[in-house]
Amino acid sequence: MQNFIRPSWDDYFMAIARIVATRSTCDRLRAGAVLVKNKRIISTGYNGSPPGLPHCDSEAGHLMEEGHCVRTIHAEHNAILQAATVAGQTTEGATLYALYSPCIHCCKYIVAAGIKRIVIETIYRNSQAIDYLKTAGLEVVFYEPNQEWNNNIKRLFEKNIEKIDEKAVILEENVPIEQKKEPPNNFGQIY
Numbered sequence: 001m002q003n004f005i006r007p008s009w010d011d012y013f014m015a016i017a018r019i020v021a022t023r024s025t026c027d028r029l030r031a032g033a034v035l036v037k038n039k040r041i042i043s044t045g046y047n048g049s050p051p052g053l054p055h056c057d058s059e060a061g062h063l064m065e066e067g068h069c070v071r072t073i074h075a076e077h078n079a080i081l082q083a084a085t086v087a088g089q090t091t092e093g094a095t096l097y098a099l100y101s102p103c104i105h106c107c108k109y110i111v112a113a114g115i116k117r118i119v120i121e122t123i124y125r126n127s128q129a130i131d132y133l134k135t136a137g138l139e140v141v142f143y144e145p146n147q148e149w150n151n152n153i154k155r156l157f158e159k160n161i162e163k164i165d166e167k168a169v170i171l172e173e174n175v176p177i178e179q180k181k182e183p184p185n186n187f188g189q190i191y
Ligand SMILES: [Zn+2]
Pocket: 025, 026, 027, 028, 056, 061, 062, 063, 069, 070, 071, 072
């Protein structure tokens, strides 16, 4: 059996952010974000179009403006919007896990949403956003990937990573059905 690895909270939520990013519809950058409060996920976000509008990966393609694709709502922004529309949770005091450093626009929403801590895996384009967030009083953490945990995640997607010992889950002796004692039939017709 493989050694069991229990991830840290940062390892755990960042791994989930990676999964979330796989739903992104803009292949220029597939970003993912997870919004967490009191160690519980309140929402997730990836970069994609608003509901009902064409995505970059449809015939519509990217919507380019000054060298950027502006068709999508960014992952961080979408996580905040999802908290507003679905979860019914306040984002005040939350932690945001982001695969990439947010753009300056998302930084504004992050500050305004009362998010107090951000964990970032990769700096994207420039670090202007980091100073912006720090100036606003956020705790900015650069995630250090845990190689042992990353290897463990890869194994999660392989079959039979931990073969269940079937003998360990037997709940009853292996007695043929006809030999089992019938329960006393004095409780009336309860079914
Ligand atoms: Zn796009």
